Amino acid sequence: MKRILITGSTGLIGSRIVELLGEKYTFIPLLQSEVDITDHDATARALNALSFDYLLHLAAYTNVDGAEQERELCRKINVDATANLLIQCKAKGARMIHISTDFVFDGKKGGAHGTELPTYTEASEPNPIAYYGQSKFEAEQAVKEEVMIVRLSYPYRKSFDAKRDFVRTIRYLLEQGKTLTMVQDSLITPTFIDDIVNGLDYLIQHYSTDIYHLVGADSITPYDAGKLIAHTWHLNEKLIQPVSYAEYFKGKALRPQWARIVNTNKNIIMSTFYESLKAFM
Ligand SMILES: NC(=O)c1ccc[n+]([C@@H]2O[C@H](COP(=O)([O-])OP(=O)(O)OC[C@H]3O[C@@H](n4cnc5c(N)ncnc54)[C@H](OP(=O)(O)O)[C@@H]3O)[C@@H](O)[C@H]2O)c1
Known part of the structure; x- marks a missing residue:
C-alpha cells in the first residue's frame, strides 16, 4: 500500500481525503x-x-481576509514551509503534491474591449489580487516543475463540524431566517469535495509534475448559488438579496471576480453544482 504523508489532515478537505x-x-x-x-x-x-x-501538502494559512493583516505568518506557512517541505521530500526521494487555489488568478475580464469573460485553464497565467492568493502563487513558484500542483476552488461537503464551507454557511443562515446579500456580478466555481478526493486518487496513480485543476464542472454567480441552496433545502430564497461585487468587497480582501476556472483533464470527472447538491439530498 502506498504511504502518504499528509499535512492539513484535520482541515475541511484533508479530513475528507483520509475518510474516503x-x-x-x-x-x-x-x-x-x-x-x-x-x-x-x-x-x-x-x-x-x-x-x-x-507528501500530500494541504496545510495552509487559509483565512483570506486575515492574510491581509497577518502577511508574515501567512507567508511563513504558505510559502516558506512549502519550500522547506520540498527540500525534505527530495531528500527522502518522495513525490510531493501541493494543493493550491483559484485565487492565484485575477478574475478580470479581458479582450480588446475589456469585456470578455476569462476562462482559467491549467495553462493560464496567475496574477493574484490579494495577499492569500499572492502567497499561494509564490508557493507554486517555489515548487513548480518539481511537484504536482493541484488547484481547488470553493470546496464544500455534506458535513464537517470544525469548519463551515460556503454552502453550509448559506444554508445555516437561511435556516436562522437571516437576510443575506449575495454578489450578482461575479462567477465562482463551486467544487464538491468528494469529487476532489476522487480526482486526487486518480492523480496519485498518474503522478506527473504538472498543474491540475480539480474544480466543479460549471461556474455560477454567488447569488444564483444561494438561490439553488435555498431551493435544495426548501428554504426562503426571498431572504437572499443581490449586491454588486464592488459593494460587497468594499474594505475586504478582493476575491477574483470572474473566477471561471476549468479542468481540462478528460480523465477526471467533476460534478456540476446542481448535480452534487442533488446527490447531497
Ligand atoms: N477552503 C477553501 O475554500 C479552499 C479553496 C481553494 C484551495 N484551498 C486550499 O486547500 C488546502 C486545504 O484547505 P482547507 O480549507 O481544508 O484548510 P483548513 O480547513 O483551513 O485547514 C488548514 C489545515 O492546515 C493546518 N495548518 C495550518 N497551519 C499549520 C502549521 N503551521 N503547521 C502545520 N499544520 C498547519 C491546520 O491544522 P490545525 O487543524 O491544527 O489548525 C489544518 O489542518 C489549502 O492549501 C488551501 O489553500 C482551500
Missing part, C-alpha cells in the same frame, strides 16, 4: 499539534524519521 481513501492508502498525518511546519528543523527531523512515498 483511508483504506486504499496508508495516511501518515503530520499534525500541527506535533509539528508546526513553520519550524523547519522540527519538520526536517519529523520527515527524516518517517517512511513515505508521497
